[in-house]
Amino acid sequence: MELRAYIVRRLLLIIPVLFGVTLLIFALLQLFSPVERVALYVTNPRQFASVPDMIAKYGLDQPVWVQYGHWISQIFQGNLGWSKVVSQPVTSAMLNFLPATLELAIFATPLIIFGGIFLGSKAAAHKDKAIDHATRLGAIVGYSLPTFWLGLMLLMVFYGLFTGLFPPERLSTEMNIVVHSEAFTQYTKLHFLDAILNGNGRVLLDSLRHLVLPVITLTIVSMAFIMRLMRSSMLEALGKGYILTARAKGLDESTVVSKHARRNALIPVLTVSGYIFAGLVNGVVITETIFNYKGLGWWFWQSAVNLDVSGVLAFALFNGVLFVITNLVVDLLYARIDPRVRLGGKVT
Amino acid sequence: MTSLRYMLYQLRKNPLSIIGIVIILTFIIIAIFAPIIAPPPEGHIDPYMIPRYGYSPIPKPPSEGHIFGTTEGQYDVFYGVIWGTRSAFRVGLIVIGTVLAIGIVLGSIAGYFGGVIDEIIMRITDIFLAFPILILAMAITVALGPSLDNVIIALIIASWPAYARLIRGDILAVREEDYVEAARGMGGSHLRIITRHILPNSIYPTLVMASLDIGAVVITAAALSFLGLGAPVGYVDWGQMISWSRNWIVGPPGNPLAYWYTVTIPGLFILFFVLGWNLLGDAFRDILDPRLSRK
Numbered sequence: 141m142e143l144r145a146y147i148v149r150r151l152l153l154i155i156p157v158l159f160g161v162t163l164l165i166f167a168l169l170q171l172f173s174p175v176e177r178v179a180l181y182v183t184n185p186r187q188f189a190s191v192p193d194m195i196a197k198y199g200l201d202q203p204v205w206v207q208y209g210h211w212i213s214q215i216f217q218g219n220l221g222w223s224k225v226v227s228q229p230v231t232s233a234m235l236n237f238l239p240a241t242l243e244l245a246i247f248a249t250p251l252i253i254f255g256g257i258f259l260g261s262k263a264a265a266h267k268d269k270a271i272d273h274a275t276r277l278g279a280i281v282g283y284s285l286p287t288f289w290l291g292l293m294l295l296m297v298f299y300g301l302f303t304g305l306f307p308p309e310r311l312s313t314e315m316n317i318v319v320h321s322e323a324f325t326q327y328t329k330l331h332f333l334d335a336i337l338n339g340n341g342r343v344l345l346d347s348l349r350h351l352v353l354p355v356i357t358l359t360i361v362s363m364a365f366i367m368r369l370m371r372s373s374m375l376e377a378l379g380k381g382y383i384l385t386a387r388a389k390g391l392d393e394s395t396v397v398s399k400h401a402r403r404n405a406l407i408p409v410l411t412v413s414g415y416i417f418a419g420l421v422n423g424v425v426i427t428e429t430i431f432n433y434k435g436l437g438w439w440f441w442q443s444a445v446n447l448d449v450s451g452v453l454a455f456a457l458f459n460g461v462l463f464v465i466t467n468l469v470v471d472l473l474y475a476r477i478d479p480r481v482r483l484g485g486k487v488t
Numbered sequence: 489m490t491s492l493r494y495m496l497y498q499l500r501k502n503p504l505s506i507i508g509i510v511i512i513l514t515f516i517i518i519a520i521f522a523p524i525i526a527p528p529p530e531g532h533i534d535p536y537m538i539p540r541y542g543y544s545p546i547p548k549p550p551s552e553g554h555i556f557g558t559t560e561g562q563y564d565v566f567y568g569v570i571w572g573t574r575s576a577f578r579v580g581l582i583v584i585g586t587v588l589a590i591g592i593v594l595g596s597i598a599g600y601f602g603g604v605i606d607e608i609i610m611r612i613t614d615i616f617l618a619f620p621i622l623i624l625a626m627a628i629t630v631a632l633g634p635s636l637d638n639v640i641i642a643l644i645i646a647s648w649p650a651y652a653r654l655i656r657g658d659i660l661a662v663r664e665e666d667y668v669e670a671a672r673g674m675g676g677s678h679l680r681i682i683t684r685h686i687l688p689n690s691i692y693p694t695l696v697m698a699s700l701d702i703g704a705v706v707i708t709a710a711a712l713s714f715l716g717l718g719a720p721v722g723y724v725d726w727g728q729m730i731s732w733s734r735n736w737i738v739g740p741p742g743n744p745l746a747y748w749y750t751v752t753i754p755g756l757f758i759l760f761f762v763l764g765w766n767l768l769g770d771a772f773r774d775i776l777d778p779r780l781s782r783k
Binding site: 156157160161163164165168169171172276277280281283284285286287288289292293295296299300301303418419421422425426429430440441444445447449452453455456459460461463464 | 504611612614615616619620621623626627629630632634703710711714715717727730734737738739752754758762767
């Protein structure tokens with residue numbers, strides 16, 4: 141019963157936050173002139189001919205609260221404006237670029253989570269041994285690496301030194317033609333998955349080759365973060381009484397570490413998964429830019445450097461909402477796992 | 489005082505933290521003595537613009553006159569990385585200093601007075617924390633117009649909420665302590681209680697976190713410059729220097745690493761700068777976490 145009350149309370153709490161998120165984006169929008177803001181209501185380039193009419197039509201010369209009403213109702217209708225960098229409506233641009241970014245996330249997320257948890261608990265279980273020092277140093281260096289520089293260095297070595305081993309972009313020119321040919325059906329727009337579904341080994345190999353470097357770049361920084369957290373959380377768990385009990389009753393060390401300590405140490409890691417998501421989004425923008433990998437992050441960067449308001453703000457809004465929802469899911473999971481949360485810390 | 493001495497003692501015991509201190513000290517020396525280490529050429533007007541030695545787009549390898557070579561557009565790499573240290577400190581210190589000030593004021597108001605005002609401030613921080621920092625900073629920079637000053641403003645807007653929250657939490661922890669009650673009983677004003685009794689007893693972890701965050705701020709600022717939203721062209725900035733190397737990652741056939749210096753050298757400066765702060769931070773965190781340190 142308490143869990144349901146908690147969920148309801150938590151759901152009600154995100155309404156003001158989401159409202160605030162739209163207000164913040166709208167406030168940024170007010171820094172632009174009405175002529176620039178018209179781009180948000182355009183769904184077709186031919187409409188640009190009648191800019192003054194549109195300013196009047198969408199009330200861009202009216203008081204701000206009226207404008208906010210117009211703006212938010214347009215968003216609920218799925219109209220986020222015109223993205224001039226790709227010459228299509230923002231909504232369709234985002235849908236077109238989403239699969240590429242998903243493809244990166246599908247490979248990077250498990251690596252980040254399982255790699256970080258594994259290495260972190262390994263380091264804690266062997267505290268102050270060589271493996272602990274190595275992973276710790278690795279984590280600190282990984283955490284200090286500028287993502288954009290790491291990506292360029294990887295390109296220098298694996299694209300330059302080993303000529304063309306792992307190239308940038310999503311597909312080679314040749315395979316791009318294959319993918320867009322009649323014979324190849326794009327079921328999901330995720331190239332590796334489509335290649336499997338079409339039974340085309342060459343496209344599969346090519347798309348995987350293009351994924352290696354961006355996935356590594358994306359993984360290293362976020363993984364270092366989890367590794368560090370997992371190590372300290374694991375150290376704390378290993379010092380608890382139930383570990384002593386487990387050891388005292390003669391369980392072997394690997395069972396103690398993996399069954400007793402690690403499971404409890406995972407809770408703090410779960411609570412920060414929202415931040416991992418944020419890190420992933422930050423990383424995606426930079427990684428896609430470096431590797432010229434045309435996904436959402438690349439499009440956001442293009443919109444930003446071309447000062448394309450509608451694209452930038454739409455992506456920021458999309459991320460804000462997604463982040464709020466991610467944190468909600470994390471909190472609910474957390475409440476499900478740890479009864480102290482939903483009972484307001486009354487059980488000790 | 490004892491805790492400070494204890495901290496210094498612990499710092500000295502940890503080899504990694506000593507490396508961190510040495511790195512940061514080195515960068516401070518580089519920043520202070522930049523005009524001596526890399527003197528601007530004669531007749532060069534603004535020392536914060538990297539001098540150019542020609543207009544050829546092709547980078548030139550390290551030589552007698554340019555020990556780190558020249559990058560695209562013949563900007564001197566050595567001059568850029570040395571003076572870039574000053575930019576890095578400037579961005580890091582201004583952002584962290586301002587964010588701390590905002591965080592202390594809003595965090596203490598929220599934590600000390602509680603109630604409606606606390607609720608309002610915390611809901612506002614919720615809104616800002618709903619965005620990944622880089623995305624929010626990019627959106628703000630685009631809205632204000634790309635420039636280094638606007639990058640600093642954007643980073644301040646994107647990062648103050650975390651500090652306000654942290655300080656509020658720490659203040660809540662000491663608000664009901666006996667010595668605060670005593671000060672209140674003696675008729676101390678709110679301002680006096682906050683500044684004389686509460687803050688000195690709760691601000692410590694925040695200050696430590698702030699000093700460590702400088703590295704993260706510098707990385708984000710460099711990323712914004714790299715993405716083309718920060719420093720003006722030619723300004724002494726590590727991120728921008730890396731963006732100049734983007735076309736020269738792969739050399740001519742037969743010599744793929746021909747232009748290694750354009751990307752490697754500025755990148756190493758960023759890496760070591762951030763590494764220095766993070767090493768220091770890791771040591772601080774271990775010391776401050778009593779569950780791990782006093783065994």
